[in-house]
Amino acid sequence: METIYICITLFIVVAILSVINYLKRVETHVQWRNKLAKLDVKNNGDNDEIIKHFVGYEYPFEMFLALNFCFYRTFCSPTIASVYRKTGTIYNTPDKRACDTDLLMHIWMDYGLDSTEGKASYEHLNKIHGLHSSKTRNVDFVFVLCCLVVDAIQFTNDYGWRRPEEKEKQAMWEFYRRVGQRMQLTNIPENLQKCYEFVESYTEDNRQARVTEDGQVLTEAITKLVCQWYYLLPAFVCRMAVKVVLYQMGATFQRKLGLSKPSIFESLLINTVLITRRSILCVIPPRSVPYKLSDVIMNTDYGCPVSKQTITKVGPLDMLAKIQ
Numbered sequence: 001m002e003t004i005y006i007c008i009t010l011f012i013v014v015a016i017l018s019v020i021n022y023l024k025r026v027e028t029h030v031q032w033r034n035k036l037a038k039l040d041v042k043n044n045g046d047n048d049e050i051i052k053h054f055v056g057y058e059y060p061f062e063m064f065l066a067l068n069f070c071f072y073r074t075f076c077s078p079t080i081a082s083v084y085r086k087t088g089t090i091y092n093t094p095d096k097r098a099c100d101t102d103l104l105m106h107i108w109m110d111y112g113l114d115s116t117e118g119k120a121s122y123e124h125l126n127k128i129h130g131l132h133s134s135k136t137r138n139v140d141f142v143f144v145l146c147c148l149v150v151d152a153i154q155f156t157n158d159y160g161w162r163r164p165e166e167k168e169k170q171a172m173w174e175f176y177r178r179v180g181q182r183m184q185l186t187n188i189p190e191n192l193q194k195c196y197e198f199v200e201s202y203t204e205d206n207r208q209a210r211v212t213e214d215g216q217v218l219t220e221a222i223t224k225l226v227c228q229w230y231y232l233l234p235a236f237v238c239r240m241a242v243k244v245v246l247y248q249m250g251a252t253f254q255r256k257l258g259l260s261k262p263s264i265f266e267s268l269l270i271n272t273v274l275i276t277r278r279s280i281l282c283v284i285p286p287r288s289v290p291y292k293l294s295d296v297i298m299n300t301d302y303g304c305p306v307s308k309q310t311i312t313k314v315g316p317l318d319m320l321a322k323i324q
């Protein structure tokens with residue numbers, strides 16, 4: 001009898017806290033929407049502010065996932081996969097490669113693309129890419145750029161606590177368009193709609209995207225890394241989740257990684273977990289301070305704070321030796 005009494009009391013406390021937290025979330029979201037209405041996505045300062053809020057407060061985990069799952073998209077491209085396979089960085093040191101990528105790219109989002117740190121990060125990245133310029137193509141860079149936008153929108157839309165506002169989606173596009181300009185890319189699509197069309201046509205075209213051994217090897221390397229990150233889950237569950245999520249990102253590209261279509265049971269199971277997670281997110285308190293992934297990685301992996309100087313330590317050691 002006493003146990004039942006304790007359970008009912010606990011249930012009521014959790015229910016009340018959930019309602020309070022949900023209302024807090026709604027209130028902070030209304031405040032953010034009012035502020036968002038006054039910001040201009042095409043103004044660099046405003047654009048950085050929207051992205052900082054989007055990544056730091058609203059969707060830190062979804063943006064982290066989107067960025068890392070975006071790696072997979074690039075593996076169905078024979079030209080990109082062959083460059084990655086030759087340098088061997090993703091295959092030999094996937095954890096360092098993924099963390100360094102998260103670090104350099106999150107600096108743009110956490111600090112602002114045109115901040116001192118943001119500028120140091122893309123200038124450093126341009127030097128790394130410059131080492132491979134004879135083997136890389138503009139069209140492939142534009143493809144990766146567009147995938148980053150498509151995935152950021154899809155992951156936050158499908159797995160975040162709320163769906164992104166239309167203006168936030170436009171801001172994401174504008175943000176990566178600015179990134180592309182700073183990487184000296186040409187023929188960047190004109191708008192978000194064209195960006196989607198670009199990803200679609202590149203992925204559908206068998207000359208640009210198809211199953212290759214390089215792509216499969218890289219896919220396996222990143223999948224092993226994901227299983228390593230989520231080591232508390234049995235590996236087969238982790239692989240199932242990767243397969244389902246990749247399929248939801250796009251059936252054609254998932255097939256072009258050489259993966260099989262997930263069964264209805266696998267999709268149902270993983271989506272139930274994801275929907276449950278989404279519901280839990282709605283009833284936990286909103287963030288009061290931004291989550292800055294770049295600070296976390298820089299401190300953990302390099303033992304120092306993010307700065308113009310420390311950014312130059314990031315990257316594959318053999319490549320750093322050539323650019324410094």
Ligand code: HEM
Nearest residue numbers: 080083087089097100101104136140141144145314315316
């Ligand atoms: C907008 C598009 C792209 C972005 C934002 C981007 C971002 C990055 C970042 C952040 C790193 C640093 C990782 C590290 O320090 O280990 C990196 C490294 C690298 N990227 Fe890109 N990248 C893009 C497109 C491409 C393309 C199309 C290629 C062509 C194959 C490419 C080839 C490389 C290579 C070879 C490295 C050095 C690490 C390695 O060997 O894997 N990138 N990229």
